[in-house]
Amino acid sequence: MNDVVIKTNQLTRNYLTSHKEAGLLAAMKGLFFKTSEVKHALFPTNLEITRGQIVGLVGSNGAGKTTLLKLLSGLIFPTNGTATVLGYTPWERPNCFLKQISLLLGQKNQLWWDIPAWDSFHLLITIYDLDKSKTLKHVDELATRLNCQHVLKTPLRRLSLGERMKMELIGCLLHSPKILFLDEPTIGLDVVAQTNIRQFILEELKGTDVTIILTSHYMDDIALLADRLLLMSHGAIAYDGTVDDFMSLTPSTKRLIADFTTPLPEELIISPNLKIPVGALSFDHSLSSTELFNVLRIITSKIPIRDLKIEEPDFEDVMRIFLEKESSLHKARNIV
């Protein structure tokens, strides 16, 4: 299961965006004197992904995640560089390539809006040239697994977001693709629906030959599913490794949360950089392991405590710290 299915070499994508000021005069001026700017959505990127990997692609908005996904799925052409996916150049979109991949867009329906998903699946069976009875049996199994058989024959527009997403997922898996691109599959879903989708991917697809590239802003998706983490920042890959190794990158900190029984009567100075103001009812701060014991000792000896919690940083916290650091480094580079 070690063969490389996705390989990129200096893959780059820039967008030319035009600017226009508000107002009629600006609109008239814009007809003849248009100001444009080149946006580097993806800097030259070299990447290799092997068969069966689940790759979590994360980053802040505008980092280049979806651009990378669109390039690898063949939706857009690159500005420079090459890529091969399953041995094909994706943006040439040969049918034999398209029959082996699937793209699920969490923010956009791909099934037909006015007809039931059941009808859409019949249409997809024809489009993908699939065996009808086998595929319908597969649909039935997937719908049972996702607990949505009862809405298969309801027009898509009448379904809730969670039910629609389940139908989209079935539509994506109908032709048993070798590579699945999931762009924010749990966006906008309630907690139960998110868990259902995650569990489904975990139980049905993880550990199989299907390679999955998953983008999500929900860190639970990545933490639970991804074998490999690609963190993107400002059009480039800032981190490429496992989730566990990523967690160990940040300095060991713990979060101390203390609630006081009465408001603090006077300011408490714990250190030159750490003070609790007068009237405070709680204390909430991330501290290094070395600081924690000292701060805990001072607080508990000076203030009557109602509740006390010490929390380990989770994946989301680590991600946030990393992205904030990347963002300030990027700003500093731009100023220089």
Next chain:
Amino acid sequence: MGIVVVPVCYFLVEAAFWTGLIKASGDELLGGFSARYYLGYFLYLILQLGSMNWRFERAMIAEINNGAVNALLLRPSSFFEYHMGQLLGQKLITALAMLPIISFIAWRWDLPFHAERLPMVFLMGICYVILLFSLHFAVASMAFFFDNVYSLNNSKNMIIWILTGELMPLDLLPSPIREWIIALPFSCGFYIPAAYLSGRIEIDVFLRGFISLAIGGVAFGLLAQFVWKRGVRRYSGTGA
């Protein structure tokens, strides 16, 4: 129900207009043809083969604008074939469903209608639909380049409406404009098949229409392919 109601209403409107026009003129003939011949001419409207269907063009433009085209780009089917298949299917079903109605109207009011010419007329209708769709496709593909192509599309459709002879028989145009417009492939959308079906023209003029259809089909097909390829190359995956 729309398949039956729309074409019949369309015919009734034209029938009322031309009958009224000829009566108001105070003459039995207009452009050398009687009211009966004009009604026979506009019977072709009921088949809807040459009539424009703005729904598909608007759908194509909207899909490119809002990113719904992504789903079709990443499936092993062609955007062109997907929409043309739907359009051809709709046209054929409408035409077949309207055959009994057109035959009844022609029989009931003794209108000029040569039923034995229907197979050739059908063939020309299908060829024309493919030609016209290629042009629609080329214009719709301009949605890759411009924010709004609806007005361009509407203008194109207005011009075609005149060039096909659907607005009025091309016989009424002055020479030599009449000959130039009949020579264009658009006349195969309405004037040539309607005139042939009603007996206004004979087989020689009818068959010449296939030549202009073939030339126009190749030209618009190449244009559609060119605009589409250029458009897809600059597409940024809207909506994804």
